[in-house]
Amino acid sequence: MPPTPPPRVIYWFRTDLRLHDSPALTAALDLHPSVLYPVWTWDPHYVYRARCGPNRWKFLLDCQSDLSASITKLNPKSKLLVIREAPQTLFPKLFKAWRITHLVFEKDSDAYARERDESVIEEARKAGVEVVVKMGRTLYDPEELVRENKGKPTMSISQVQAAGKSIGGIASPIASPTWLPDPGETDLDDIEQTRPGTEPDLNSGVRKGSEKSYERLAGPNGDFAVPTMEELGLEEATTPHRGGETVALEMLSKILEDKTYTATFEKPNTAPTAFDPQATTLLSPHLHFGSLSVRQFYWGVQDIVDAYKGKASQPPTSLTGQLLFRDMYFGAQSALGYSFAQTYNNPQCRFIPWHLPSRISPSTNLITGTYLIDSARAHLFFLRWKEGRTGFPWIDALMRQLKQEGWIHHLGRHAVACFLTRGGCYVDWERGAEVFEEWLLDHETACNVGNWQWLSCTAFFAQFYRCYSPVAFPKKWDKEGKFVRRYCPELLNYNHKYIYEPWKAPIADQKAWGCLIKGDGEMMEEGEFRVYPKPMFDFAERREICLKGMKKAYEVGLHGNDPRVLDGSWRKLFEDDAEGPTEGESGLPGAMVEDEDVDNDGAHGEESALEVEQKKMTRGKKTVGGKNGHKRDASQTTLDAMVTRKKKK
DNA sequence: GTAGCAGTTGAAACG
DNA sequence: GCGTTTCAACTGCTA
Known part of the structure; x- marks a missing residue:
């Protein structure tokens, strides 16, 4: 032999x-x-x-x-x-x-x-x-976590801790290799490239030029180089945060140098308004790309906690607790698969008749990545939320920071997520999750989706009467409004008394401070003055509407896999004039089937300017996933048909 | 089965 | 200005 x-x-x-x-x-x-x-x-x-x-x-x-x-x-x-x-x-x-x-x-x-x-x-x-x-x-193998949790998705931190205990310890980190073997011959001459279908391209909106990353198998110079932003046709990045293992290890060691910070860290006590430096570690993007090992992080912290003489913080609020939450979401996702990332057909996720529900592909039962505009007003709320011009400075500053820098503090994410869903706009959490997916450096489907479900009180968390105020909450951390001034510079000169509710400032003061509060966010300046929008709604009023809607939806008590959600008969259980697309009795499922449409809008007598703006802003969106649309275009796409188009010779 | 209580991160009113 | 209580009332875990 x-x-x-x-x-x-x-x-x-x-x-x-x-x-x-x-x-x-x-x-x-x-x-x-x-x-x-x-x-x-x-x-x-x-x-x-x-x-x-x-x-x-x-x-x-x-x-x-x-x-x-x-x-x-x-x-x-x-x-x-x-x-x-x-x-x-x-x-x-x-x-x-x-x-x-x-x-x-x-x-x-x-x-x-x-x-x-x-x-x-x-x-x-x-x-x-x-x-x-x-x-x-992850700290634990998600499949093992689920197995130890009696085969069920891990929906609470105590379940993770119990399952983790029966699995045993968290593995210790392994040193980096000190050598690597040579690569062999890297000739690709005999390989014919299989080019992917480029449609749909969910990122077409952020490309300034054409996407060219598939022009040659080993890259434009045949040297297997890392692609460039230019090859991807992308706009320049605006984030100050940098990737790479070298940076990640430097950041970790700097954090661990401060033993008191490391050992006494309590997430709820870190300020979401801190920006230079931020109050948390900024290591989440590195965990996402694996440029930092989560166990290296865990043991780095735990060794310091074990040696700490004072009173160290404990999970779930401690640094290691944050990592356990990450494992919890991975465990939930692992058990539920694709359905974890949506309400429809998800047994763990409460059904709430939010505005702007996802369209569903009837062949796969999965969300398509497009949504139904059941209310022009709610759609405008959503678009203004996304662009950071709601008229609530705390919300707008956060959304602008997110878009520019790709990172916001966890409690900031709470504030904007609550505001978009159960505590303001009553818009489907899946809309918000999609925006975070595009913009967050640390976007991790499991954690992002899990946190959106948490904040919208559809899973993991249920105390919907605990509602974040866009005025009271930030005052707890930043009375002066430094954070708002940093990201909404038009309000730079505002007195701290009005920084979170500038619409209350007298006109004479508005002029003296160089910024008028008027309009819907479509204008940036007027004459010599800058302009910041009026709030897009009365928060107290919206809070009441949302609470009422949530209470009713909790009473009805449907989950995403309920037959009445799947077939659309859930509508019979809600009043026609309840918040959300609740009108009628039958026909439309919980989230809408692709290609179906309803016309239950217009009841509020939208102003024509809003309509015009809404149309302007949504142009192109309605065409995605329409009658001639692709079968599926959400980020959860399966392999169907995407890799079969051959390169034309 | 059920009562009691805790739950990573609220707000407003009160002393 | 700050700490405490009350508000309204959810789920899930534990005993």
Whole structure:
């Protein structure tokens, strides 16, 4: 019998863009490979089908560049090989061309990733390639958490703690490798690129030019380089936050240097208004991309807590508690799959008849990424919320910070999420989650969706009468309104007495402070004065309406998988004039079926200016997912038809 | 089965 | 100005 040839390994980097504490990379090296290809597959799912703004793209490219440089430091012949094709079609060809024996990667329980990985594993099996998968993305393996939670999604922190206890300890971090094998031949001449279908492109709105990242398999210069923002056709990033393992480890060590901060951290006591520096760690984007290991973070903190002489904080409010919440959301997502990220067909998520409900694909029961405009007024609320011109400075400052910098404090996220859903606009949390998905550097489907469900009181949390005031809440942290002045500079000169409710300032003062409070946010200046919008509604009034709506919806008590939600008969249970698209008795499901439409708007006699603005702002939106629309375009897209279009020769 | 109580992060009124 | 109580009343866990 001939001796077994030494392994030829592809290490597939995904959301583990680091060398330190990587169980999967360690496993790859333990195979003692003769060659190791560090590969990143440029997955069209993320290029086109997941909402991702320029800031997060930039963060990803930072992470990749940093990782590639670190790989080269360990072995000057090696680097990160970015290959421009979907992994499902690319890997079978690479296995053959590079005579691969093993494929190694870190486990990912995200709904799309799981489907993608199953497909890749199947291809590997056909090619006789051995697949090694190691957990490394979370403190606990989400599937194990769920198993220890009696097979149920982890819906509370106590469930996570109990399940974690029966799993055992959290793994200790592993040191970075001190060497890496050479990559083998990287010739791709015999490989025909399978180009992805580019439609729908959920990111077309943020591209200034055409998207060219698939023009050549190994990149424009054939050197496997990390793509540029220009290749992606993206606008320049505006975030000051930087990606990469090097930056992440520096940030972590700086945080851990301050032992009192680390040991006594209590999330509810950190100020959402702090911006220079921020009150929390800013490490969440690094956890998302894996440029920081969550266990490295956990043990870094826990070692300090164990040695701390004073009174250390405890989960859930402590730093390690924050990481447990992350695991809780991963566990919930792992158990529920795609349905976790939506209300429709989700057994854990309460049904509330919000405005702007998602359209549903009847063939998949999944949200399509488009929504029904059941009320022009609610739509205007949503658009003004998104653009940071609601007329409530606290909300607007947060939304502008989010858009510019890709990060806002967790309590700030609470404030804007409550405001959009149960505590103001009564708009579907799925709309808000989509905006966060596009703009947040740290966007993680499990955590984002989980937090939106929490704040909208549809899952995880239920005390809907606890409603964040856009005026009272920020005063607790920032009486002077420094934060608002930073992000809403038109209010720079306002007296602190009016900073959170500038519409109350006398006209003479408004003029003296150089900013008039008027209009709906469509004008920026008038003559010599700057202009800031009037509040888009009376908050106290909206709060009452929302509370009444929530109370009724809780009484009705439907969840996303209730047959009456699925078939639309839920409407019989609500008054016709209740808040939300409740009118009528039958026909439309809980969230609307694609291609169906209702006309129950106009009851409020919208002013024509609002209508015009609304039409202006929504142009193009209604065409997405229309009659000729694609089957599915949400970020949860499956593999259907996206990787089959061949390059034309 | 059920009562009692706690729950990461509220607001307003009161002393 | 600050700490405490009350408001209104949810779910889920524990005993």
